[in-house]
Amino acid sequence: MTGRHPGGLTPAEEEFRGRVRALLAEDRVRALADEIAAYPPGTEATHLPVHRWLGERGWLAPNWPQEYGGAGLGAAEAAIVTEEMTLAGIPDDVHVLSIDIVGRFLLEVGTEEQKKRHLPALAAGEEIATVLFTEPDAGSDLSALRTTARRDGDGWRLYGRKIYNMKSQYGEVALCAARTTESPVAMHGITLFLLPLRSPGVHVEPVPTLCNDRFNLVVIDGVRLTEADVLGEVDNGWALMNDLLQLERTGVDFHAKARRLLDLVTERAAATGRLADPAYALPLAALDARLRAGHAMAWQQVRNLGAGSPDPVGSAMAKWYVTEQIRPVLDLALEVCGLEAALTAWDGAAPDGGVLEAGLRMGPSHRLASGTSEVMLTLIATNALGLL
C-alpha cells in the first residue's frame, strides 16, 4: 500500500482540493460562470480570466514542474483541478486541449526550447494550444490522414485540411499530425508538428455544430516549418499519438460532467417533489450508483498515472463506462424536468439556467471525444480479452 487511501484523498490532496474549491467559489468566478452560461450564440469561452487566476498559483497545470508554470504536484492534483472546474461550470475544452493534450506531449517529448517557449504561457492561461489530428477522411482511423509535409530545404511545407477541431480560431499554436514519409504501412511516416496558428497559410473556417461552441475546418496551405517545430522524432508521430493520448484518458473529466448534470436533475427532483416518488427516486439512485462506480474507476486510473504505471485498458474501460452514463442521465433529466429541460439559456426562464438543455446538445460528443466508445471497446477486446 502507498499510504494513500484507495478511493480517497490524502490529507494534502484534500487540503489542495479545498483551496481550489475556495478559489472557484469566489464571487468573481461565480459571476464568470454565470456569464459563460449566458453567452449569446456564437460567443465562446476562450482566454478565460479564471484560467489566469488558477495559473497564477500554478494550479492550471498543477502536475507540471514549477519551472514550466506548474506547481510540481501530481496526477491527483491535476484530476482535482479538472473535477472542480467542471463542477463549477467552467468549460474544460481549452484546459483539455492546452494542458492535458498539447502540454502533455510537450512535457513528454518536447525539446527544452519548445518547452520554455510554450509551457509557461499555457500554464499561465495566457495562450491556447489546439489539436489538429482529425481530417475529413480520417477520424478514429488517424492512420488515414492525408495532410502532407513536403520537404523544403532544411524544413517542410505543410498542405492539408483538418476538421472538427475546437478553439483553433483563438489558439496560438496547434499540435498537427502530417505525413512526412509515404509508406505502404499507413501508420508509418507520420510526424507531429507545432504549427503556429496565426501564420499566413493557415485558414480557419467555422463549422457550426449542435453545441454552443463551433468546430473548425483548418486549411493549411504551404506553411513552412523547420526541425525546431517537430515534436518528438520525425516519422514517429503514430507511436506518440497512441501512447500519449491514453494519458489524458482517465474518465475523471467526463465523470465530472455527468455528475454535474445528475446533481442538477436531483436538485430539480427535490424542488418539484419528484424525489419522494419511487418512480423517479429509484432511477436516480441507480444512476448515482453508476456515477460513483465510474468515479472510483476513473480515480483508479489517476492513481495508476501517479504511480507511473498507466493502465491503457483500465483507462479505456473508465472512459467507456463513464461516457455511457451520460445518455441515461440526460434521458432522466427529460423525465424528471419535462419540458423545463428543453429551455435554453437564452430563454431566460430555464430553471437551471439552461445547463440541462446545453447538456442535451452536448450529449453525443462525450461518446465521440477522446476515442469513441467503439474504439474503447475494441481496445478492451483486443488487449484484455484476446479478441478481434
Next chain:
Amino acid sequence: MTTAVLDELRELFGQELAPVLRRLGERPRGAADGPAARLGEEDAGTRDAVWATLAELGAFGPHREAERVAIAELMGAALYQSPYADTVTAAALLAATGDPAYGPLLDEAARGAAAVALAVREDGLSGPARPGPLTVHREADGYAVSGRRPFTAFAADCGHLAVVGAGSDGEPVLALVPRERPGVRLTRRDDIGRGDLYAVELDRAAVSGAVHPVGALWPAVLAAARVRQAAALAGAARAAVELAAERLRSRQAFGQPLARQQAPAHRLAALAAEAATAAAFARSVAAAADRGEDVRATAAQVLYLAGDLARRAAAESVHLHGAHGMTEACDAQLFLRRAAVDSQWLGTGTELLREAAALLSDTPNPR
C-alpha cells in the same frame, strides 16, 4: 495481509483450480436430503483442503475491509461456495457486541477452526435489512429462541448459527445458537444455484450466552457484507466474461474464429469494463468503510450494480457458448445458476435501490 499472501490466494483461486472449485458442492437434481445430498468423498476432500489452505494463509483473521473485498473477488471469480462469507459476517456482528463470552468462538473462527452460519431471513421475499421475527424466551438457565430461517447457507457445516431477528419491540437482536442443541432442525433445500441451503426451524432452541440488541450494529455489519458480496459478484462477472472469451477464441464459425466478430467481442468488452468498474467501486467503498465512513448507501449501490451485472454477464456467457452453454458440461451455466442466488442473497436490486434512495441525501458526492 501481505502481497505474498494475496498472491497465494490468487493462485488458490486461479485458472488451474477454478474449474474444480466451480463444481464443488454439486449434487444430483432433487437431492435435498438423504445420502445423495452429501458431498462426494473427493469433493469433500477438496473443500476441506481449500478451507485448510485459507486458514493457513490467515484469510479468516481480522482484516481491513479493503483486504476482505480482495479475497471476496477471488472467491467470486472461482464460484467458490463455502461458509466463509457468512462466517466473516457473523463474526463481525458477534465481535461488535463486545460480549467477551464470544471470545473463544471468535478466536476459533479467526483460525478457520469454527464456521458460523448466518440466519436472518424469515422467507425468500424479505431481505436481510429487515430481519425476520424472532421470539425470545427467558428460560431458567438462560435464553431460547423460536423462529424460521428458511434460507440459511451451510448450516449443516457450522457449529453455530448466528440468528438475527426482530425482537418483540421490532428492533434487531442477535442470538448465538449451537446447531446441535435440541430445538434446532435443518432441512436441506434444493435451489438453482446448487448451493448448500437449509431451512432452519428453531423451537425454543437454547442460546449460547445473552441475546443482544443489534439495531445499531447490524446496518454497518450488513453494509460491509454487501460490499464483499459485490466484490464476489464482480469477480464472478469477470470470470464469466473470460470463459466466454475463451470460447470465442477457440470456436470457428463462418470460416473464422468467433473471436474475430465485432458484435460479440464488443459485448464482452463492455461487460469486462463493467466488471472492472464494479470491482473498483467495491474497493473504494471498502476503503471508505476502513476510514470509518458510513457506507450503508454506497454498499447498497455497489451490490445493486454488481448483482445486476453478474446476472447479465452469466447470461451473455451462456449465450456466447451457444447451445453448448445450456449443457451440464459447460461451466457457463454454473455462473447463471449462482448469479440467480448470489445477486439477491443480501437484498434484491429493488430493495437495495430503495435503501440507497432513502439514504442518499445524507451521502456526499465523491469528489
